[in-house]
Amino acid sequence: MTATQIDSNKMPTKGAIIPAEEEINKTIVDIFKKSLEKKCFDAILIPVRVPETEAYAWVLLKDQSLLDEANPLPPIISVQGAKALRSLTKRGKMTQNIAAILRPCEIRAAVELSKLKQIHLDNISLISIDCPGAMPLSDYLADPEKSKKIYKNVLEKWGEDDSVRPVCHICNRFSLPSLLHRKSVKISPVEQDEAKMPSIDLHIGLLGGNQEKIFLIPVNPKGREILEKLELKSDDSLDLWQTKVSEVQEKKEKIRKEFNLELKEKIEGQKKLTAVFDECINCHNCMRVCPICYCQQCFFDSDSLTLSPETYISRAEKKGALRFPLDTMLFHLGRMSHMVLSCVSCGVCEDACPMSIPVAQIFSLVADQTQKSFDYTPGINKEEPLPLQDFLEDEFHEVETPSEAMTPEEVN
Amino acid sequence: MSNVLKIKKGVEQGVNELLKFLLESEKVKGIFTLRKMNENGAVSYSLITHPKELKNAVPLFPLMPVNAGKILSGFTLKKAINEPIAAVLRSCELRAFIELIKRTQGSLENFLLISSTCGGVYPLKSLTDGTFKEQVSQYWESAKNAEIASDIRPTCAACEYFIPQQADMTIAIVGKNDLQQECSIFLNTKKGEEFTIGAPGNIVSEEIDTKETTKLREKRQDQKKKLFDEFEKNGFGIKALVKTFAACLSCHGCSKACPICYCTLCDFDSKTHEYLPSSHEIELEQKGGIRIPPGTIFFHIGRMIHMAVSCVNCGMCSDVCPVNIPVSTIFSKVGDSLQKLFDYLPGKDIEEPVPSGTYKEEEFTEIGE
Amino acid sequence: MNDEYTPKIIGFLCNWCAYTGADLAGVSRIQITPSLRIIRVMCSGRIDPLFVLKGLLKGADGVMMMGCHPGDCHYQKGNYSARRRYVLLQKLFEDLGFESERIGLWWVSASEGPRYAQVSSEFSEEIKKLGPNPVREEIFI
Numbered sequence: 049m050t051a052t053q054i055d056s057n058k059m060p061t062k063g064a065i066i067p068a069e070e071e072i073n074k075t076i077v078d079i080f081k082k083s084l085e086k087k088c089f090d091a092i093l094i095p096v097r098v099p100e101t102e103a104y105a106w107v108l109l110k111d112q113s114l115l116d117e118a119n120p121l122p123p124i125i126s127v128q129g130a131k132a133l134r135s136l137t138k139r140g141k142m143t144q145n146i147a148a149i150l151r152p153c154e155i156r157a158a159v160e161l162s163k164l165k166q167i168h169l170d171n172i173s174l175i176s177i178d179c180p181g182a183m184p185l186s187d188y189l190a191d192p193e194k195s196k197k198i199y200k201n202v203l204e205k206w207g208e209d210d211s212v213r214p215v216c217h218i219c220n221r222f223s224l225p226s227l228l229h230r231k232s233v234k235i236s237p238v239e240q241d242e243a244k245m246p247s248i249d250l251h252i253g254l255l256g257g258n259q260e261k262i263f264l265i266p267v268n269p270k271g272r273e274i275l276e277k278l279e280l281k282s283d284d285s286l287d288l289w290q291t292k293v294s295e296v297q298e299k300k301e302k303i304r305k306e307f308n309l310e311l312k313e314k315i316e317g318q319k320k321l322t323a324v325f326d327e328c329i330n331c332h333n334c335m336r337v338c339p340i341c342y343c344q345q346c347f348f349d350s351d352s353l354t355l356s357p358e359t360y361i362s363r364a365e366k367k368g369a370l371r372f373p374l375d376t377m378l379f380h381l382g383r384m385s386h387m388v389l390s391c392v393s394c395g396v397c398e399d400a401c402p403m404s405i406p407v408a409q410i411f412s413l414v415a416d417q418t419q420k421s422f423d424y425t426p427g428i429n430k431e432e433p434l435p436l437q438d439f440l441e442d443e444f445h446e447v448e449t450p451s452e453a454m455t456p457e458e459v460n
Numbered sequence: 461m462s463n464v465l466k467i468k469k470g471v472e473q474g475v476n477e478l479l480k481f482l483l484e485s486e487k488v489k490g491i492f493t494l495r496k497m498n499e500n501g502a503v504s505y506s507l508i509t510h511p512k513e514l515k516n517a518v519p520l521f522p523l524m525p526v527n528a529g530k531i532l533s534g535f536t537l538k539k540a541i542n543e544p545i546a547a548v549l550r551s552c553e554l555r556a557f558i559e560l561i562k563r564t565q566g567s568l569e570n571f572l573l574i575s576s577t578c579g580g581v582y583p584l585k586s587l588t589d590g591t592f593k594e595q596v597s598q599y600w601e602s603a604k605n606a607e608i609a610s611d612i613r614p615t616c617a618a619c620e621y622f623i624p625q626q627a628d629m630t631i632a633i634v635g636k637n638d639l640q641q642e643c644s645i646f647l648n649t650k651k652g653e654e655f656t657i658g659a660p661g662n663i664v665s666e667e668i669d670t671k672e673t674t675k676l677r678e679k680r681q682d683q684k685k686k687l688f689d690e691f692e693k694n695g696f697g698i699k700a701l702v703k704t705f706a707a708c709l710s711c712h713g714c715s716k717a718c719p720i721c722y723c724t725l726c727d728f729d730s731k732t733h734e735y736l737p738s739s740h741e742i743e744l745e746q747k748g749g750i751r752i753p754p755g756t757i758f759f760h761i762g763r764m765i766h767m768a769v770s771c772v773n774c775g776m777c778s779d780v781c782p783v784n785i786p787v788s789t790i791f792s793k794v795g796d797s798l799q800k801l802f803d804y805l806p807g808k809d810i811e812e813p814v815p816s817g818t819y820k821e822e823e824f825t826e827i828g829e
Numbered sequence: 830m831n832d833e834y835t836p837k838i839i840g841f842l843c844n845w846c847a848y849t850g851a852d853l854a855g856v857s858r859i860q861i862t863p864s865l866r867i868i869r870v871m872c873s874g875r876i877d878p879l880f881v882l883k884g885l886l887k888g889a890d891g892v893m894m895m896g897c898h899p900g901d902c903h904y905q906k907g908n909y910s911a912r913r914r915y916v917l918l919q920k921l922f923e924d925l926g927f928e929s930e931r932i933g934l935w936w937v938s939a940s941e942g943p944r945y946a947q948v949s950s951e952f953s954e955e956i957k958k959l960g961p962n963p964v965r966e967e968i969f970i
Binding site: 137142403 | 489490492495497498500502504505506507508509510512513516525526531534535536537538539540541542543584585587588702703706707709710711712713716717724725729730731734735736737738740741744745747748749750751752753754779780781782783784
């Protein structure tokens with residue numbers, strides 16, 4: 049095992065610039081229509097509006113006419129894209145070539161799931177897109193027409209409009225640079241070639257395009273091949289896009305920092321945290337929509353937590369009263385301990401919470417801190433091991449008992 | 461006519477008085493009831509064993525954070541309790557508990573069941589969007605006048621089984637004009653009478669079914685018809701269903717919140733419903749496009765086949781749905797018709813077997829010939 | 830070969846009566862409809878309503894359930910359960926506005942080869958009249 053600096057992961061500087069028609073979405077969809085025609089892919093996984101409704105569902109399609117109602121960037125995240133990809137490829141790899149158009153957080157969740165052996169990424173081209181965030185499900189469902197207008201504004205303003213979900217508002221991984229690897233990872237020499245490949249093949253840049261053009265950015269050789277098949281030259285400069293990305297990035301980092309400081313104040317400490325989860329009704333919706341929570345049978349849904357009535361009664365007697373459903377705090381913190389190192393802050397948990405508990409904000413805050421201590425960013429490189437599957441002999445000495453024996457005086 | 465315990469206090473204080481008596485006189489080991497969690501109005505069920513904790517008890521609070529039948533089932537799943545516990549729960553929760561016991565998911569033994577003529581509850585969403593406080597102010601007034609309180613959940617507004625069937629005691633709320641001055645607790649069973657010996661208040665004789673309750677029942681039946689008709693307006697068949705469930709996230713939260721769906725691992729969450737990539741590809745070839753994850757309609761109708769005949773219309777499924785699908789309306793509509801088919805009312809009689817678990821030789825004889 | 834539409838029908842046949850009956854129809858060289866795809870189950874009581882539902886939602890044009898006559902069940906009472914489930918399914922389909930004509934239950938004994946041939950071709954004709962299952966076109970199912 050040697051540590052290798054992954055250099056082929058540096059930011060691509062060239063791409064194809066496509067002039068946009070009135071609607072950016074239409075321009076993107078047209079590219080994918082063409083890609084089906086040119087046989088870049090056999091099928092495409094993309095959100096499509098369900099006819100006669102305002103709802104979006106993931107559809108794997110090869111019929112081009114279905115793309116008419118497709119939207120690569122719908123105002124909401126319905127099912128997390130990684131979850132859709134998992135349902136498609138959990139039992140094995142696809143034999144056909146599939147393009148999956150996902151938001152950055154969805155791509156990262158997909159990469160995490162592939163590490164967890166829940167997704168087979170073979171024959172799947174991951175295509176990411178600059179994401180301004182998504183609107184809260186409840187807001188959108190309450191008034192889809194109004195929400196669509198607001199979302200249009202969100203797309204134009206980038207990062208200034210806070211009608212997106214809180215986790216989206218503070219998201220600092222909304223574009224390609226933050227999805228690429230920049231640190232050295234331990235990988236065996238045999239795997240190196242593949243490991244050097246970024247998981248993303250193609251990125252669709254919207255930033256800096258001013259709604260007038262979009263950037264198609266090939267990230268690896270496969271991406272370049274796709275552009276070639278589309279008969280697109282990929283030697284346009286990406287300066288406009290890059291400048292805007294770093295500008296928004298800077299802004300977002302600042303918002304995130306401030307937001308998290310404030311949030312920390314609100315939830316830190318057992319009392320405050322208990323108050324936040326007091327309203328939890330134990331429906332486990334958050335776990336069920338979470339892309340990382342992949343267990344078929346969650347530990348917290350299992351019989352392990354069912355005890356005899358005597359135990360409940362004696363527990364009640366200790367405090368005078370015992371809350372039911374039991375162990376809501378155990379569930380949330382337990383779930384956190386299970387998945388927070390892989391949490392991609394996609395926010396679907398919060399969207400699904402019937403009690404509007406800020407689950408995603410809390411998980412994202414904790415994720416920030418815990419991931420930092422392992423120097424790990426989930427969903428960047430599919431060869432990078434999960435922190436808890438790996439260890440170094442020489443690490444975290446600060447948590448160990450001091451090796452020097454105490455002097456007799458100290459003992460006394 | 462049955463015996464009624466009258467306590468000269470407003471209904472809420474009156475009930476608390478009774479609970480306090482039960483606990484302090486050690487007639488029961490604990491009391492299972494709703495308890496206030498914070499000032500926003502959040503409540504949760506609690507097992508209260510110390511009288512001082514009763515100050516936060518709000519047994520009649522018009523919110524249902526979770527179906528209590530489900531909780532009592534979990535409580536007694538391993539074995540029955542051996543000391544008496546009083547449980548205050550709504551009619552639909554009690555019915556759910558009984559349905560669960562029929563499925564060997566709990567035990568009724570040693571429970572003192574206290575229920576009420578239910579005025580319905582508000583949607584959980586009203587708590588989070590802040591409308592609850594405003595709405596709840598007119599709740600008691602509506603209950604008193606046997607009206608359907610506005611803004612309560614559609615399922616509750618259409619519920620005609622608000623008089624509990626199996627309770628030992630029933631707190632009368634609907635149509636009680638003197639709600640603020642007097643608390644009437646009907647003692648339906650011998651057990652109920654025994655437990656109240658020595659309780660504060662006096663005993664009189666009254667009928668639980670009154671003109672007022674009939675009035676409310678009729679109103680609710682009208683409302684039910686309206687609700688169902690409105691649903692039918694959306695049309696029938698697969699197209700209508702696809703539209704109804706268009707936004708479904710397949711989170712299966714409805715099944716998790718449903719008291720009747722007791723399986724630890726739902727069939728639809730199991731490996732049975734994971735498909736090989738090749739099977740996706742075959743279907744893709746046939747249709748040109750497939751929804752992923754697949755099986756949205758299959759899940760909902762499948763779940764209906766499994767539990768609709770025992771559906772108690774508690775409305776929890778709609779309450780937890782993140783995308784506001786009127787799950788409970790559909791399930792109660794189908795449930796209603798299936799229950800009529802088998803002449804079965806879920807939770808009415810603990811001795812009556814669940815229709816899907818039994819058969820008669822001489823029924824539906826025209827079928828199959 | 831003509832281009833006439835042949836429906837795809839799934840038949841769940843109990844091992845002891847209906848399946849043996851179908852076998853008898855075969856050895857007796859009775860003409861049998863080609864629409865039917867048979868799945869043998871040990872008892873009509875084994876036919877999970879989900880099997881029927883899944884068949885239809887995956888695009889089958891019709892589903893037949895067949896078992897022993899009441900009182901003749903190899904396992905005493907499996908067919909009574911099957912009958913209840915069928916009634917439930919039928920009612921549910923009616924309530925949801927599905928074409929309940931696409932499912933059916935018949936009692937066919939081991940000696941009723943001709944009856945087997947008759948009910949299956951009759952059912953096939955009826956399905957033919959109904960046309961292909963509309964679910965086949967549905968993507969967002």
